[in-house]
Amino acid sequence: MQVEIDPNSGFCGGVIRAIGTAEKILGEGGRLYSLGAIVHNEEELARLQGCGLVTIDTEDLREMRDPVAGETLLIRAHGEPPKVYARAKELGFKVVDCTCPVVLGLQKKIREARLRLAPAEGQIVLFGKIGHPEVMGLVGQVDGGVTVVENLDQLRDRIADGTIRPYRDIELFSQTTMSPEGYARVREYLSSIMAGAELTVHETICQQVASRHRELAEFARNHDVIVFVSGKDSSNGKVLCELCRGANVRTWHIGSASGLRREWFRPDDRVGVCGATSTPKWLLEEVAAAIKNLQ
Numbered sequence: 001m002q003v004e005i006d007p008n009s010g011f012c013g014g015v016i017r018a019i020g021t022a023e024k025i026l027g028e029g030g031r032l033y034s035l036g037a038i039v040h041n042e043e044e045l046a047r048l049q050g051c052g053l054v055t056i057d058t059e060d061l062r063e064m065r066d067p068v069a070g071e072t073l074l075i076r077a078h079g080e081p082p083k084v085y086a087r088a089k090e091l092g093f094k095v096v097d098c099t100c101p102v103v104l105g106l107q108k109k110i111r112e113a114r115l116r117l118a119p120a121e122g123q124i125v126l127f128g129k130i131g132h133p134e135v136m137g138l139v140g141q142v143d144g145g146v147t148v149v150e151n152l153d154q155l156r157d158r159i160a161d162g163t164i165r166p167y168r169d170i171e172l173f174s175q176t177t178m179s180p181e182g183y184a185r186v187r188e189y190l191s192s193i194m195a196g197a198e199l200t201v202h203e204t205i206c207q208q209v210a211s212r213h214r215e216l217a218e219f220a221r222n223h224d225v226i227v228f229v230s231g232k233d234s235s236n237g238k239v240l241c242e243l244c245r246g247a248n249v250r251t252w253h254i255g256s257a258s259g260l261r262r263e264w265f266r267p268d269d270r271v272g273v274c275g276a277t278s279t280p281k282w283l284l285e286e287v288a289a290a291i292k293n294l295q
C-alpha cells in the first residue's frame with residue numbers, strides 16, 4: 001500500500017494561534033484555564049492537559065463563587081458573547097483572547113446588521129450548527145433577532161411557522177466552518193421566496209475552510225481509500241468527512257490510530273489520510289504510520 005497524508009490537512013490558522021498561545025503560557029510555568037475545549041480533538045486535548053491546561057465550561061464560570069485574581073482564562077478561537085467576558089472580569093480572571101480574527105470580524109458584522117435591521121423589524125438568519133460554541137458566541141453579540149438554521153429543511157420550517165418572515169428585510173450569514181454547498185442551497189431558496197423585501201447575503205465561510213473543501217474532494221477522488229481523522233465533536237470534521245465520502249465511498253472516519261481495521265485495506269491500495277481544521281499533523285502522521293504497519 002502507498003500511504004499519503006493530505007498536505008492541506010491539519011490545524012487552521014485560528015487553532016494554531018490559540019494552541020501556540022496556550023503552549024507559550026504553559027511553558028512559562030503558569031496555570032492556564034481554557035473556557036471550553038481549545039480544540040475539538042480528544043488526542044490533542046489530552047496532550048495539552050498533560051502540559052497543565054485546565055478546561056472549564058460556561059457553567060463552571062457561572063457557578064464560581066470565589067474571586068480568582070491572578071489566574072488566566074483563555075478564550076478559544078470560536079469566540080464568546082460579551083456576557084462571558086463580563087463574568088470573567090467580575091471573577092478577576094486575566095483574559096487571553098484567542099478568538100480567531102475571522103470570527104471577530106463576523107461578530108462585528110452581526111452587531112452592525114442588527115443596528116441596520118432593527119428599525120424596520122428586519123431579521124438576521126445564521127446558517128450554522130445550533131448549540132455550536134461559535135454560533136452561541138455570534139448569537140450572543142446581539143439582544144435577540146437571530147434565527148439559526150442548520151439546513152434547508154429547518155429554513156423551510158422556520159418560514160412555515162412564521163419565525164422567518166420573507167416580507168421583511170433579511171441579512172444572511174454563515175458560521176465560518178459550514179459547507180459552501182449547503183450555504184448556497186440556503187441562499188438560493190431564501191432568495192427565491194423573498195416577497196418584496198431585500199435579502200443581503202454575507203460571504204462569511206472561512207476561506208481556509210472553503211479552499212479545503214475544493215482540495216479535499218480532489219484528494220479523496222485521487223486515492224483508493226480515505227482515512228479521515230477527527231474528534232467526535234468536530235463540526236468541521238463531520239462536514240469534511242461527508243465531503244470525502246461523497247467523492248470516495250471507501251471513506252472511513254476514525255478519532256485515532258486505534259480505530260483502524262485491517263479489513264478496510266487491499267494490498268495495492270493508494271491510501272489517503274486527511275483530517276479537519278482541528279486535527280493535529282502529528283496525529284495524521286501517527287495514523288499513516290499505523291496503516292503502514294498493518295501490511
Ligand code: SF4
Pocket residue numbers: 012013014015077078100101102103176177206207208209277
Ligand atoms: S476555521 Fe477559519 S475562522 Fe474558524 S478558527 Fe479556523 S481560521 Fe478561524
